[in-house]
Amino acid sequence: MFAGIMQWRVVSLRNGLRMAARSCRICRSFRRIEWITSGYLKVTNSRTKGRAGEQEVARILRDELGLEIHRNWQQQAAQGGCDLVGVPGWGIEIKRAKEPRISEWWTQTAEQAARDKVRPVLFYRLDRQSWMAMMSLYDLRPDLEDHHQVTMHLLSWCTLVREELHADYAGVISAA
Numbered sequence: 001m002f003a004g005i006m007q008w009r010v011v012s013l014r015n016g017l018r019m020a021a022r023s024c025r026i027c028r029s030f031r032r033i034e035w036i037t038s039g040y041l042k043v044t045n046s047r048t049k050g051r052a053g054e055q056e057v058a059r060i061l062r063d064e065l066g067l068e069i070h071r072n073w074q075q076q077a078a079q080g081g082c083d084l085v086g087v088p089g090w091g092i093e094i095k096r097a098k099e100p101r102i103s104e105w106w107t108q109t110a111e112q113a114a115r116d117k118v119r120p121v122l123f124y125r126l127d128r129q130s131w132m133a134m135m136s137l138y139d140l141r142p143d144l145e146d147h148h149q150v151t152m153h154l155l156s157w158c159t160l161v162r163e164e165l166h167a168d169y170a171g172v173i174s175a176a
Contacts, residue, residue, distance in 0.1 A: 053096035054083050057123050057131065057154070061087065064158035065165070082112050087161060088168075091118040098127045106134060106149060123154060133157035 051071075058069045061084070069086035084092040091113030095105050105122055113120035122134040131154035137146045140160065 049096050050094070053125060054094045057092075057094050058084055058086075060131070060154060061158065064155065065162055082116060082118070088165070089118055090161070091116050091120050093120070093122050095122065095124040097124070100124070100126055102134070109134075110136075121157065123157075130154070 054071050058071060061067065061069045065087065067086050069084055072081055072083060072085045082091040083094040091109070093105065093109035093112060095101075102124070105124060106120075109120045109122040119139045120136065121139075123131055124134070125131045132151055133154050133156070134149050134151045135157065137144060137148050137150045140150060
């Protein structure tokens with residue numbers, strides 16, 4: 001049924017909108033049915049969406065922190081490493097999604113950071129929302145000895161890291 005071309009049919013979407021579809025096909029790489037439409041619906045490839053999210057966060061971090069941030073695509077492909085590199089001491093994982101899967105994402109982030117011996121931070125953005133950062137409270141305040149996660153806006157995380165980098169830089173200057 002899905003292998004061939006179908007005539008114009010009305011397709012109901014989840015939110016109640018209706019549209020005409022010319023044909024459909026099974027996307028074997030993602031195991032889902034994609035509707036090829038008359039231009040009203042754009043099917044989003046999850047890899048493209050993830051790459052665009054990584055590029056967006058890298059640009060924000062470059063602007064806010066003044067560091068050279070780049071995608072870690074070679075290690076991601078080979079070993080499943082952190083998404084972005086360039087922030088000293090942090091293992092960055094980026095997620096863009098429609099539905100949140102925070103615990104699953106955090107587990108992946110923590111495992112990758114432990115493998116790289118860095119502190120984990122998860123940046124995520126749900127559709128039509130702003131970027132959020134999740135990190136361990138222990139990484140923020142080790143004296144509390146609390147390993148629960150804290151969620152904040154991405155720019156708040158940048159402020160914390162900027163202050164940390166400034167303190168490290170001031171310590172290096174005073175030691176010299």
